[in-house]
Amino acid sequence: MKILNVFAAFTVLIIAFLFYRFVGQNAVNVPYFDDYAYLEYIIKFINAPNALHFMQELEYKHNGHGVITAKLVFWLDYLLTGEANYRTLILVGSGLVIGLFTYFWKILSVNRLPFWYALPVALFLFTPAYHENIFWAAALWQYTASFAIGLLTYFLLSKNNNWAFTGAIIGGYLLTYTNGNGLFGMYVGLVIPLLQTRHKKAIIWLIACVLTTVLFYWYYPFGFGSLGQEKSLKNSALTIVSFFGSCASYFRGRLPEVAVLGVGITLSLISLALWLVVEYVKKLVNNASKGKILSVFTDTPANLSLLALLAWLLVTGLGVATARAVDTLETPARYMIYSVMSVVALYVTFLLILSQRGQKIMTGGMTVVGVIFAVSTYMFAASDVINFRNSLISDAFSLKQHRRVTGKLETMTNTVVKKYFDEAVEKGIYVIPTTALNEVNLIKADTLTMPNVSLSVDIDTLPAYGGILINKVRNEQLAVSQDKPQNALFMVLKNDSTAYVTAVKQRPNRERRSFLRTGNYFKEGFEAWIYQDNIPEGNYQVGFLFSETQKPRLVYTSQRLIIQDFQK
Structure with a gap:
């Protein structure tokens, strides 16, 4: 067992090294689409006449999303370095993946499972599979950051002390203002104090959720969200299958694998949710002992944070399938991280449920699948x-040379974008790299x-x-x-x-x-x-x-x- 752990640790280091070397080779200090907007935000922060005006600019929505977290990160980058450097933001932000891996490793450790069980986690996380959420600075600090903040929030919320609870409320607020799906994330956290029978904390958490929602929608520019596609059960089903199954496209570049994985993850999440609800209702109505599955999560506080993550993934998938339904099976790059995180979260969950023999079989199988997946992501995504x-x-x-972009939608035709970009360059807030x-x-x-x-x-x-x-x-x-x-x-x-x-x-x-x-x-x-x-x-x-x-x-x-x- 010790040899396996040492081998796994060495392999994880190699996988992480290859990933971060690839990130370092391809991260550049050039904005892309939404990245330009953050130059405008930095200029407005600089010009804010007082703290109130600064907070108003900070809260101002970006295409319907509250992005306070990303704004603060870009602002901090400017304060520390004197300029907005997108390469730096990508390099630092990619470090969040280490945090994601550490979280799942912590779950395994708390449950006294050996380190080599974490090898498949590394094989899925330290890859360019969700490259749009790594090499696009704005997307990184919205989507990837939302998982890092969400997991930290749930982990703190599962701790039974006031300081951790206060930190969880702050994390929940930042989660809401990280991307549009963060609002679901804070409410989902309610399951943690409820299952721990910390009813007073549950009420306080719910109040914090409501207050955050009120603040979020106080100046909300309604009209965002729907893509205008026809709403139907078929379209919603196609969307949620695409949402959860998209990472399977890396195996052979085909949609059938996406459908199989998407259906599998969707049914697994729904089945697990129904099973837990039934066990919880039985416990309340019949005053019976906890069911086997429910006790796996409630007996260990850290495991409750994993349960909250699963619930958040399911609620987010259902939300996307409702608000942004499409009429075809697809592999949207911006949602790829949700598919990868769903695979990893369910893998760790099944390890907690299975017998020791089942754990070893699953880890061995997922390691083989993970190796194929990791290699395939470089073949399909690296290009x-x-x-x-x-x-x-x-x-x-x-x-x-020309104040134009090339090979993509022309950004500089937007006079507002061009105005703030020119001002940022003139004032040295952004330096175009040579x-x-x-x-x-x-x-x-x-x-x-x-x-x-x-x-x-x-x-x-x-x-x-x-x-x-x-x-x-x-x-x-x-x-x-x-x-x-x-x-x-x-x-x-x-x-x-x-x-x-x-x-x-x-x-x-x-x-x-x-x-x-x-x-x-x-x-x-x-x-x-x-x-x-x-x-x-x-x-x-x-x-x-x-x-x-x-x-x-x-x-x-x-x-x-x-x-x-x-x-x-």
Whole structure:
């Protein structure tokens, strides 16, 4: 047993090291969508004439979400460093995953289970599976942070002392103001003092919940929440299955696995909830002894925090299925962390319920599944992360040169966003990073060979905001060396006076044998998306910048691309 624990500890360290090395390689100091809003919040905090005005700005909702926690983190980053640094926020925020792992390890430890049972937990948590909640600073400090705060809140609430209870109330308030699902989380915590028969504390907790809700909705901008999809039992079922089962897409990149896992998690959570309710009612009505399952949670305070987590996951899934129902099975990146956390939470729960033999069998099986999952997340998700990183690098160049972004919805067309971004840059609140692109003269380049690169160009429409037109440029041959993690390929569009850069989406390598043999995330070819407003209309010569060495190589082709003004 001791050898297994040592081996598991060594393996966990390797898994965590690989994860954080990957985070360090791909976290960049460039904002993405909602990240821009926090520059506005920092400026408003600086300009607040008094404490009351500061608190009003802090409480102000962001797209219907109370994000006080994220605002405070961004504000603290500015106070400590003198600027808003998104890379720092990502690196620090990714450390929350250590907190999540430590929580589940603590549950196992309290129940006298060996450390090697925690190995599957590490295999699921220390991966890029929920990459949008890691590499997007705003999403990280809303979604990932909500779990860290929620688990801490439940753990403190399960402790029978006043200081811990006070800390839990503060945690519940911050949880409510972390993202939209946090409001469910605070109310769910009520089950802890109720099952502990701490009725006075339960009443105080309920009052705290109500007061927090009143504060939350006092200045709430109603109108957010529903996506406008048809409400039906079918759509709700598809949504909750997608919500819980999405992480299964990493096994083979297919939806059937998503359906199987989603149905399994949903039924497990509902069945467990019904079982516990029946046992609790029997105890109240017949004054009977606690049932086997109920006693597993109530006899150990820390286990009650796990029960609250399960209830929170179920309530959140039902809430999303009701308010944001969609008409298809999908794998939304922003909800991936809920799927991963559901798998881990249920795994630990079953360990508490099963016999010793069953625990070993389950741990062995989940370790095998976890290894496959961890490797598959790098095969499927790492390519998305690297392409995302490269798009932000091209954003850094485009923002500095043209005040535009590339390869995504144009952010700078929003005059409010542009106003505060310009002010943040002017005052040094945000410093646009210098990249390898800034060291290349994009107008002058080696064009002697003028290679004829095969390109196909299509115009597509993104069904958002009334329809966004996109130029999609494809190629099947070009690639960059993958011997260094920072290597990247960029497309350059040049006219007589200036040049624009956009990162291409390199084609991911989805062949498992090839990936395991070479370690390459990509195969030859790419697709570049040029959204309307990314680049002004005109006739551009197409070039490619191969960022493979300390001196990037830029070559222009004989191909030309005509960009239309879609607004005309």
